[in-house]
Amino acid sequence: MQIELEYEHGNFIDLELQNINYFVGPNHTKKWKLYRGIKRFSTGKNLSELEEHVYGDDGIVIFCDGEKVKSKDLPIYYLDCRESFLHHYYENKGSLMAKEIQAMGEIFELGRGIERINNEFLTFENQLSELFIEKYKHVQPTLRSINFSDISKYFLQLSFFEDEVTYPVEMMDIEKLIDDYCCLLMNEIERTQKMTWLWINNPNAFMSKKIFCSFVGKLSICAEESGLLNVFILSEDYLELNYNEVDLESTVLLYEKHQQIPSFNVLKKSIERHYPDELNQTDRELISRLFRVFPYIGKFKNDRDNIYLRDKDIVLLKVVDELLGYEYELNLQKDYSDLTILESKYLIDQ
Known part of the structure; x- marks a missing residue:
């Protein structure tokens, strides 16, 4: 789509x-x-x-x-x-839990449970009426029936249970709730x-x-x-x-422009054509390296000094930048000991 x-x-x-x-x-x-x-x-x-x-x-x-x-x-x-x-x-309106609780109101067994609660209410209402009869001639109490909405609104309270201890929801560890x-x-x-x-x-x-x-x-x-x-x-x-x-x-690069990444095979062939030496790495390694350099693609010149990448990733960044039409102007005072001769020369040549 x-x-x-x-x-x-x-x-x-x-x-x-x-x-x-x-x-x-x-x-x-x-x-x-x-x-x-x-x-x-x-x-x-x-x-x-x-x-x-x-x-x-x-x-x-x-x-x-x-x-x-x-x-x-x-x-x-x-x-x-x-x-x-x-x-x-x-239980805030619009939350996933509120919608889940609302849907539970349609469960038949819970409806039967509410019927039993209302029957108990009738018993309690009779007891309360007897007390009123002793005190008043014309006033009688009436308890309205409750429904699932009443229970969720007035009686339901969610808590977080961990290691046999109950905590308020706001203390929950989100990493345990995924x-x-x-x-x-x-x-x-x-x-x-x-x-x-x-x-x-x-x-x-x-x-x-x-x-x-x-x-x-x-x-x-x-x-x-x-x-x-x-x-x-x-x-x-x-x-x-x-x-x-x-x-x-599935990745969209947002730099001065924006661009969705093409298929891996297309991108890999383009990189191989422009890379100064043999890539000599697996597809998974190349993909991981690409995601490491993506945050810096087309990065503005004044921000170039804040780039922290491995030596070979710097080379890949320059290759991808140039594929997107950017001139590479990164001045790094560093000993590229992990690079091949061709990779080092590629970085030096601006």
């Missing part, structure tokens, strides 16, 4: 949609505008006059295969900090049967690399099984994941 995402009036980022999609590169501004616009789109509310100056009179536009999408037809969820993750474990989160998300997708998007912004800021790698693996399984989930990951730096060829083709 080809999608077009508007991040400013008339400005779009287009890509071939995959299960897991990556937005990487040094253009922080474009990533932020994209994320900001998608979040605003998902509210479904009309734009203010000031917002119309940014997005235009027709609002924020998303196209899927050329068709304009309405926010009500596209559930979108976000993770950008610890609180955004925990939000879905509260299985539950995937379960909540899949249950909601099964109920709605709608294409659903999950946007994750700068995961390194709120989740350990090891846990995030596991999380992405589980989300990939959810996307494959449901056929309705698409995940979008925006990152300012390198994400330590087990990348493969599909991940490479």
Whole structure:
């Protein structure tokens, strides 16, 4: 599916949609505008006059295969900090847990349980009436029946249970909740049967690399099984994941321009033609190296001194930069002891 995402009036980022999609590169501004616009789109509310100056009179536009999408037809969820993750474990309106609890109200066994509670209410009401009769001539108490909504609103309290100790929800460790989160998300997708998007912004800021790698693996399984989930990951730096060829083709580089990475075979052949020496590495190693250099592609000249890469990755960065039409102007005072003679000469020749 080809999608077009508007991040400013008339400005779009287009890509071939995959299960897991990556937005990487040094253009922080474009990533932020994209994320900001998608979040605003998902509210479904009309734009203010000031917002119309940014997005235009027709609002924020998303196209899927050329068709304009309405926010009500596209559930979108976000993770950008610890609180955004925990939000879905509260009973707040719109959270995944609130939707899960609401759906539980349709379970037959729970309905029977509420009937039994209401029967007990009748018994209690009779006891209360007897006390009123002793005191008042004309006033009698009546207890209304309760329903599942009453229970979830007034009586239900969620807590976090670990090592035989109960904690408030806000104390939960999000790294231990990724299985539950995937379960909540899949249950909601099964109920709605709608294409659903999950946007994750700068995961390194709120989740350990090891846990995030596991999380992405589980989300990939959810996307494959449901056929309705698409995940979008925006990152300012390198994400330590087990990348493969599909991940490479699912990546959009955001620099002064933007570009979705072509198929691995096409990219590899281009790199081999321009690389100063033999690559002498496996495809998996090359893919991992590419993701290490992507955050620096087309990086502005003044920021070049802040690049921290391995020697051979610096060579690869120069090759990819030049493939994108950038002149390489990185001045590094360093002994490239790990490079071949041809690789060293390639870096020196500006």
